[in-house]
Amino acid sequence: MTTRDVVFPPGRQALYERNRYSPAVRSNGLLFVSGQVGSREDGSPEPVLEDQVRRAFTNLNAILAAADCSFDDVIDVTVFMVDPESIFERVWSVVAEFWGNAPHPTVTAVGVTWLYGFQFEIKVVARLPGSSL
Numbered sequence: 001m002t003t004r005d006v007v008f009p010p011g012r013q014a015l016y017e018r019n020r021y022s023p024a025v026r027s028n029g030l031l032f033v034s035g036q037v038g039s040r041e042d043g044s045p046e047p048v049l050e051d052q053v054r055r056a057f058t059n060l061n062a063i064l065a066a067a068d069c070s071f072d073d074v075i076d077v078t079v080f081m082v083d084p085e086s087i088f089e090r091v092w093s094v095v096a097e098f099w100g101n102a103p104h105p106t107v108t109a110v111g112v113t114w115l116y117g118f119q120f121e122i123k124v125v126a127r128l129p130g131s132s133l
Contacts, residue, residue: 007031009062015043024063029131031067035080035123036060037115045118049087053094053120060122061098071100073126077107080121084111091120 007024008016016023024033036059038045038052046052064070079095081087088109105124115121 007063007067009059009066011041012059012062015039015041018043024067026067026128029128031064031069031073031126031128033060033063033124033126035078035121036063037118037121039118049090049119050094052118053091054097056120056122057094057098060124064124064126067126068129069126071098073129074105074124075127076125077105078123079107079109080112080115080123081109082112082115082119084109087119 004022005026006022007026009023012023021034023036024031036056038055039059040046040055046055061071064073079091081091084091
């Protein structure tokens with residue numbers, strides 16, 4: 001079995017190890033980032049939805065930076081929302097703060113019933129710098 005090329009953001013490795021998953025894995029010129037939620041340093045959720053979305057992006061950006069990437073390198077996004085009918089507009093108003101200019105990455109939004117106490121999660125695939133994709 002090949003050893004995974006795992007990317008850890010600074011200061012959160014214990015949280016990922018405790019929950020038994022990798023925050024991101026490099027493979028074939030791509031970075032596959034696990035779903036990021038609006039968790040504080042101790043793993044607890046931000047209580048206000050907009051702050052939870054901002055924290056999810058902050059956590060995501062820390063992983064991207066650890067792989068020498070930025071959100072500009074993101075090519076595919078999947079977002080998960082609990083009760084999207086009632087929170088979508090609030091979430092999307094915050095997303096615009098991080099999304100950047102067009103052209104935007106592809107996006108799939110999925111409504112779910114449970115996210116381990118969170119209301120929003122974002123998962124991405126990014127192109128690694130220097131890759132010939």
